Amino acid sequence: MCLKPGATDVADVARHLLDELTARGVAFVLDPQAAAILGGEGVERGALAEKADMLIVIGGDGTLLAVAREAGARPIPILGVNQGTLGFLAEVAPEELDAVLDQVLAGSLDVVLRTRLRVRAMRGDEELMQVLALNDAVINRSDLSRMIDVETWTNGEPVTVYRGDGLIVATPTGSTAYTLSAGGPILMPGSRALVLTPICPHGLSQRPVVVPDTSRIEMHVFPREGTAQLTLDGQVAMTLESGDRVLVEASEHPAHFVVSPFRSRFDVLRSKLGWGRA
């Protein structure tokens, strides 16, 4: 068991967690960010995910995205604790932590599988990058390119050329992130699907398209001038040149998230999005 805070303002929650773990006789390991705050030796997140039985992450959704990406393929359960503000991923509030710990140790909590994207960037035969993304892969124009064309295929079949600021491929988890701002729908966890959302498309009849999560999505990127950019989970970015290809498909290694017993997915949506309650 381990702890992965991202900033000093999580120190109090983290120290409380250490006390609780110690009191319950649970061994734990810290990642480098946690060690920097709490003292002791840190273990890199990838190595840590190899050994631990669970990852407890204290921080916001951004920290959880980074951990889920860096934890790699292993199906280790991730428990997200927020710093007082409900997140889409960090569902457990600090004051709920003790009760959740008891249920975790009693083995009575559910785990939900969250689809991750396996994203590969290719230049000719060369693989430029391969990343597991939990939220989304975003291709967009760079500062100097007014518009880009993204020729898109699924399962080898042409979809369309998206012309505009770019294209988002998002998982159900990512459907409440950037694609929502770009006009995309919300995909409930369990809807075995991905969504392709054009960003400020030039063609007014372009609309978000939901495809089965068995789809192999291939995108060829053609900036009108200059370069384009590929961004994963809003955190990892690289430059694309004209003709580069981005291949996206659902990974066979979904992330495993511990489900909060205190709120349903729709509770989270209603709270975060300001919906009324049924």
Add this chain to the structure above:
Amino acid sequence: MCLKPGATDVADVARHLLDELTARGVAFVLDPQAAAILGGEGVERGALAEKADMLIVIGGDGTLLAVAREAGARPIPILGVNQGTLGFLAEVAPEELDAVLDQVLAGSLDVVLRTRLRVRAMRGDEELMQVLALNDAVINRSDLSRMIDVETWTNGEPVTVYRGDGLIVATPTGSTAYTLSAGGPILMPGSRALVLTPICPHGLSQRPVVVPDTSRIEMHVFPREGTAQLTLDGQVAMTLESGDRVLVEASEHPAHFVVSPFRSRFDVLRSKLGWGRA
């Protein structure tokens, strides 16, 4: 084998089809609408679907929707032939009919399963109606009710109260119909999902929600005044009173459509929606 035209302007295509079937030695039965045009005795569509090996439907998407609904639960393949204008469902052009017939008889054509909705309207314990819908179930305000509230649950869990002109539950097949006009995404066939799209929602943060097609959706209808309306596939309508419930889930009896060998699903979308080609 049978023929189901809906109007006199399909008579030429229908007569040509009869000649082709006769020439190939294929027995066929007409539905009443076909018999009215071509002569002979018509058999009701429900009964016809019980006996025939395939339903050939000549007409627009509206005719295909009606046939798919009336054909009932049996998994009979449906072949849609249009009258010269490509439809979302009526993919085969009259001039392609002969070639498609040959492939059908050779058993070389694919069939795609299209999810249908089992829609039940309830008043207290009384079932008011039960229908299989291929496109959508639409709850909307009637002329005299300025706004309606639709309290919505999936799998017994509250989603939200949709306040506005109403709510659409659509299949992937229906995702290019009314929900698209209301701002919904396109769901590719095979995305085992349904989409809930609010119609002119009062709350600006309301967005289309995609749910797994295993979801049981329950909607309680509360017009602010007067009544509301339930419409299936834009063709069958009934009046709802305050407190009536509409239950929607994917039927275990999907419709079986013969896939045109001449165009992919994205070909149809590009053509119908005016998209550019990849």
Add this chain to the structure above:
Amino acid sequence: MCLKPGATDVADVARHLLDELTARGVAFVLDPQAAAILGGEGVERGALAEKADMLIVIGGDGTLLAVAREAGARPIPILGVNQGTLGFLAEVAPEELDAVLDQVLAGSLDVVLRTRLRVRAMRGDEELMQVLALNDAVINRSDLSRMIDVETWTNGEPVTVYRGDGLIVATPTGSTAYTLSAGGPILMPGSRALVLTPICPHGLSQRPVVVPDTSRIEMHVFPREGTAQLTLDGQVAMTLESGDRVLVEASEHPAHFVVSPFRSRFDVLRSKLGWGRA
């Protein structure tokens, strides 16, 4: 000076207002709805608007819409007092009423002119109705017509045929009402413009169009079957038949609203729409 409450739950605010007016030596007249609650003789709103120096309206936005419509062409200032919930039009809170009264009597409050629509429904040469609307004129399909065509002209020049659920013509005041739910922009007061917003348009490239408020807008209504409906401010409705015409232009008689000294227009928008503050 007069009072126009619409419901018994405004009685306390109304009684307080009467006391304050009496204490300040201001004469007042009640409308029938106020008289029903407070006792005494009521005077019809139209007649009342002829005689009074100001209309004080206690109620929600709906009451203010009705009063503004019924008050007719005369440029009488209207002061909207809400029942505890901020309205788009009823900006003054009950607890602010005394301070506002003092400023009104001192002549130190501003009045903003709000464009009203002069809406005429025509059948051949016959004028079916003529109404002054503060928010919007809405043409929409009725329960039985799946879709309507609205052929639209401005200043005698063809715009397009809107096909779908209908068309909204809204003033800046009405731009935060129904058209906003249908995807229209917000028009700040003072933007001498009207907005045409299609409702669930069949064509995906149809977008809201903002026209100068000097435009004469003419709409010819063609339901695909059955009838259509014309609704003014969500309160007055009539049935339209195929071929009926609706003529809309900005009236030369705008409504005069007293501006609350306690909040700007953007304060109201931020509060009602849940925007963040600059």
Add this chain to the structure above:
Amino acid sequence: MCLKPGATDVADVARHLLDELTARGVAFVLDPQAAAILGGEGVERGALAEKADMLIVIGGDGTLLAVAREAGARPIPILGVNQGTLGFLAEVAPEELDAVLDQVLAGSLDVVLRTRLRVRAMRGDEELMQVLALNDAVINRSDLSRMIDVETWTNGEPVTVYRGDGLIVATPTGSTAYTLSAGGPILMPGSRALVLTPICPHGLSQRPVVVPDTSRIEMHVFPREGTAQLTLDGQVAMTLESGDRVLVEASEHPAHFVVSPFRSRFDVLRSKLGWGRA
């Protein structure tokens, strides 16, 4: 009179125009781009606009945007000739040029005034740039900043903080350009208004806002990290740092465009946007 082509594929139209001008005894001057193609001495566009009676521009909308910006404050009529494809601004087709020339020389063509934005970028007391833009001023995040905050005021009054990819301020002329892709409405020429459209806003209740063209709009730019970018008409760009301010108001020097006698503004919209005809 002068000619301003931007590329060699306009040479034929340009040569034909020179012949026609010569045949009609009309003196003309070339800009450097025209001189490079047709030979002779070119005069810078700004100087040329000082002397000529009309600017004839052969090219696409991009060329017209550049000319309108570079021509400066003087109210010189601009005639836009396209290269065979109708533009929003370049309305005159090559084959219509002779007839239009005759009408121009007969003084029988109308001129429409198109609002231009006076855009100033400020850092503290320093003015970084001042530009006249015909379409739009766009503030957006740069490659490295995930999100920017744009605190916005009109006439000194706070509007809101736009959080997301950025904010567009567009004229009616620019309303069919980038803002349309971002979800903004179309503003007809003559609607004395500007539109503020957020780009992929984080808050779902953010909507385009139309303001009177007498508004002074002030935007303070705060990238979450890194820098932001200011782009005028999609052609002139500069980098903004945190705290930089962008001031936008309608210039008192609108552009003067010669109106094509062959098509109305709605003809252009219907053709460019694929609308049906009334």
